Amino acid sequence: MSEASTAPPKIEIHGVTKVYADGRVQALAGVDLTIDAGEFVAITGPSGCGKSTLLGLLAALDTPTAGVIRVGSYTLDRLRDANRFRRQEVGLVFQFHNLLPRLSALHNVEIAMLGSTRPHAARTEFALGLLDEVGLGHLTDRRPPQLSGGERQRVAVARALANEPSVIFADEPTGSLDSHSTDVVLRLFQRLRTDHGVTIVMVTHDEAVAAIADRTVHMLDGRIAPEGAPA
């Protein structure tokens, strides 16, 4: 955690609840959380505790039933253009990389930049730079089926960085990887935080993976568990 930071918190969550349409499932029950700029936070907890739901709300992929979420200067319930917020402010990494199998690694990164003001040549150059940064500069023409699980996830990380986001939300990014690939991806996250100052919020059910973060937040039954509570 960046304790010495005097900057305003990057993410503020106040009293957020999420009840699904039929009203019978309360996924989140009054979550309060603050995350500083440049902080690497892991959210852990058992299956169904609401951690992925919370991440979806933070990325403006869904809307809370009640409560307020602020990410940087954006108040999410007042967002006029959630697409623009996701495109400009957020990088997403999923458990199952979600790459387009028909496109090369390079094009998978580039599609995230469509709609940006960068000219085409600059987009390509930037995407090549990102792939190089995640150690895949030699595999830019390969399509996802021609890459290993770890390599695919690194392409997904490069795609998440395509629009130079200030926050990365990663949902079980190592969930489908072997230990070596897990190690590579986690080191990549650490480097993003230290080299680029990116705020990272990572959901994981694996305590060993969570240990690499600055801070671990435990969730239980749709709430943030008090520090010291059993995970």
Added chain:
Amino acid sequence: MLTLVGADIWAKRARSAGIAFAVALAVMTVVTLTVVSSGLETAATAVLTVGKADFTVAQNGVSDLLYSNIDTGQLAQIGATPGVKSSVGVLLETEHLSAADPLFIEIGIQPDDLATFGVTVVAGTAYGATASNEVMLGWRAAQNLGLHVGDTFHANGTANRVVGIYSTGISYGDSAAMFPLPALQAYNRVPGSVSLVFVKVGPGQSSARVQRTLTANQPELTTISTLAQAGRADRNLVYLKAAVTGSTILAVVIGAIVVGNTMLLSLFERTREFGLLRAIGWGRRRVVWLVVSESLVLALVGSGLGIGLSFLVTTVLEALPQLNGVLHSNFTSGAFWHGLAVGIGMAVLGSLYPSIRAANLTPLKALSNE
């Protein structure tokens, strides 16, 4: 975007080919109907260009300009209309000469009117005004029939001596034969009748005003000064055009349903992909454009194929013994654009609903789709 469109089309080659082929069939049908109807219209109205007149007068409401019937009294009244400089009455008939020439055009015209009508005798002489077995052949007709001045031309159940070869400078007129007006009237048992009257107005006279005066005095007649007007005056052509329009609309609707159905299937298979694109910040309009673009690319390919197929089909149709000499396709840039518009119309209409559905997918739900 183009890379993604190309990759998506290539990934589902069989389906893409199916859509392109459906578009091609519809475009082929529409273009073939268009060029055939255009050919018929050109043939039906070509005679109007032969007379080199300011406008032509025909009987109002006839199903075919060749069936127009104007009698001697009406012809005289036309000539007496203020502003008319000259009026040439012409009888038009068709003759089945052979299987290769089933609609040979015969023109009945007085020899005194030949110069006004724009006819130049290039070999031999003009026929006599009351000659009964004399004919002049257009130079193209003479060439096609292999006849010369002094030869015999069999038509209307009689043997006619070719006394001259003429030129009008108009392909249609040069492919016909000219008879003395009374002789052709007698052959066809329509004494005193002409089909069309070719009118020239005097110097300084307004053609439009003369036409208005003429039709006001003789409402049973109509005037034609452009080929488009001829198309409207000839009811057969009106019906034909209506049939082409109806077929075009039907082709677009059926094609759009085929395209839409296939694109919808593709949407269901690619739900996660669209969810991902929305999750990484693609706006709805961009997703709509992606789906429509795929469909447009296939439509362009299908339209090109359809237009090519139409060339092939009309060539085959024209070669059929039953249609030889009757069917004249007329490939114009208009037919090309018509075909392209049909293809694009199908693509846009067909992909509209699937694209809007794709754009409105909720990213989280779409991403969790298996």
